[in-house]
Amino acid sequence: MRWKEATLLLLISPDSVEEALDCAKAAEHLDIVDVKKPDEGSLGANFPWVIRQIRDAVPADKPVSATVGDVPYKPGTVAQAALGATVSGATYIKVGLYGCTTPEQAVDVMRGVVRAVKDHRPDAFVVASGYADAHRIGCVNPLALPDIAHRSGCDAAMLDTAIKDGTRLFDHVPPDLCAEFVRQAHEAGLRAALAGSVKAADLGALTRIGTDIVGVRGAVCEGGDRDAGRIQPQLVAAFRAEMDRHAGEHAASVATAS
């Protein structure tokens, strides 16, 4: 994907072809359509044919991302699943390292994913995702993700939350630590993606710390409910308007300071 430097991109996660069509109505306001199956977990994987149908349903200039799941420490299984998502039309492959308890395990899994995906599609974008609330599920420390992503040849390091109980990214990894996450990712030549019940109120901090991608579902669903609510195109537009407002304010403050 061609990258606009210093721009925060908006990734939205529909759970079905119907929701992807609603995303397509708001296509001008978003950057990446991310296929997942929330009832199978935070980064739950959807069926290959759903990825294919969503690829066909959204404008060709919008990259389609697919989550490979909240995966176990089974490098072969995960590599094969990641290839399945790529063959189905996703060019942006996200893996939730749920079952990895050490950085070495996580590197093992992601090396297999990178090889499986890039042998098939060299321009695909591979994302190693950890969890901001890792302490609740016993998986690898969130601040280890930039190094894991770098050592395994990924394109980006990401954080999401594993348990969707209303707690948010900043409840578990406060903005100063997220800033450190972004700094480490950039130092390693990676993109930094952040998610986890992010709301419009978090966008100021996410912009200031230089986040590259913000991933959202609940905030653009009816009633803020990522499970029972449906993605609403007008909420996607409003979220983007807030992103643009913060980008403008941030650019102005940087210009004033220099």
Ligand SMILES: O=C[C@H](O)COP(=O)(O)O
């Ligand atoms: O990748 C992004 C996730 O879908 C975020 O979902 P959420 O905003 O409901 O936590």
